[in-house]
Amino acid sequence: MESLPPDPPKRKLLDQVRDAIRLKHYSYRTEQSYVAWIRRYILFHNKRHPKDMGSLEVETFLTHLAVTENVAASTQNQALSALLFLYRYVLEQPLEQNIDAIRAKRSKHLPTVLTVSEVQKLLGVMTGTPQLVAEILYGAGLRLNEGLRLRVKDVDFHQQQIIVRDTKGNQDRITVLPQRVIERLQAHLVLVKHQHQQDLNQGYGQVYLPYALERKYPNADRDWVWQYIFPASTRSKDPRSGIVRRHHLHESVIQKAVKAGIRQVGIDKKASCHTFRHSFATHLLQNGYDIRTVQELLGHKDVKTTMIYTHVLNQGGKGVISPLDHIHPSL
Structure with a gap:
């Protein structure tokens, strides 16, 4: 009696993660990020298999990221997304209870915005394809x-x-x-x-x-x-x-060109390629376009995200005139 052929070896966990991500049509960058977070999660728990762990271990890992490694809220959320994906689509043991980890604090920084004059000077010193890309980023409000x-x-x-x-x-x-x-x-x-x-x-x-x-x-x-x-x-x-x-x-081609232009012009702001998008939104509001129109052009789901640019429009501290400026200069 002929023996049946042996079953093919089971794919390694991280390869299974890659397969699931590609089946969902996620980007290659997301694939790299999710695989990296899942690997860190496994190493953090001394190489225990995730199927033998659950919500408690996920909470411990996320708390470690916030308290010990002091990561940003967006970074912690990305790690959580990777682990939720792992348990739901790869291990098929979705985490049922809420993840009660200590959450990283969200930053409340206002976006860096260039003036129209600064944008003009920056674009003016750029050349070739990087200049064309930068003009489209600013002129259309695109992410890089x-x-x-x-x-x-x-x-x-x-x-x-x-x-x-x-x-x-x-x-x-x-x-x-x-x-x-x-x-x-x-x-x-x-x-x-x-x-x-x-x-x-x-x-x-x-x-x-x-x-x-x-x-x-x-x-x-x-x-x-x-x-x-x-x-x-x-x-x-x-x-x-x-x-x-x-x-x-590659993104780095444009990033380097923008960085070099900022240095050449002498802009003393923490600006980047994404600053063009912030400037696009702010300058549209300055020109009288309504917040809903700007929201649609930027692709924000919630108008509250777009509202941050109204804070940038305020002059000084919330548009308030300092009482010192009301004192007569002769005094």
Whole structure:
């Protein structure tokens, strides 16, 4: 009697986590983050298997992050999300009770905002593709990763609008395409299309497609409309599939260019690429646009998130004139 073939070896826990994340179509960055947090959780509890632990161990780990490591609230929330995902979708033992850990305190810092003059000076010293990206970040209120992930089909020159897809919260939104960048963006796309054609001629030209669309539409990953507007200068191997593709420009390219521009102009503020988005919102409110319009352009779910920019608009300490300024200068 023939013996049955042995069962294939069970995949390691972290590989199971990666499989579940990819099945849910989470981003590669989220995959890296979740795997890292789950590994830290296991090491913190002396390599015990998570299936033998539960809410109490999760609470202990999260409390350690807040009290001992003094992490930010957003960092602690990210760790919690990773562990909730692990127990619900990988181990299939969802945590039933509320996690009663000591929570990290949320910071209440007002966003850094540049004046219109500072934005003009900063953009003025930047050049090339980083300058074009920065102008779109400011002119459309985009996050850096939203700007770099734009594809050819996402820009509507006729309607003068940008469709921002797969945003924070997985909801598409529409924002404005600045008139000032249209001509240069069109010229930029001519060069990108030429580069794409060269890739095709050399047997490449594929681009990453979300939600496994490459299986549903086998040739779509080579279509021009799916290509990134700001592609990387070189092709690279996809860490998940192993396919050699041309990904979008790396974030560090723009971050370094913005940082260098800030130093050159001499802006004494803790500014970054994200400061363009804060400045976009604040300057729209200064120009008289209503808070709901700004909320929609930014893609905020709750108007309370957008309201923070109204605090930035106040002059001085909540718009209050100091009593010292009422004293006659001769005294």
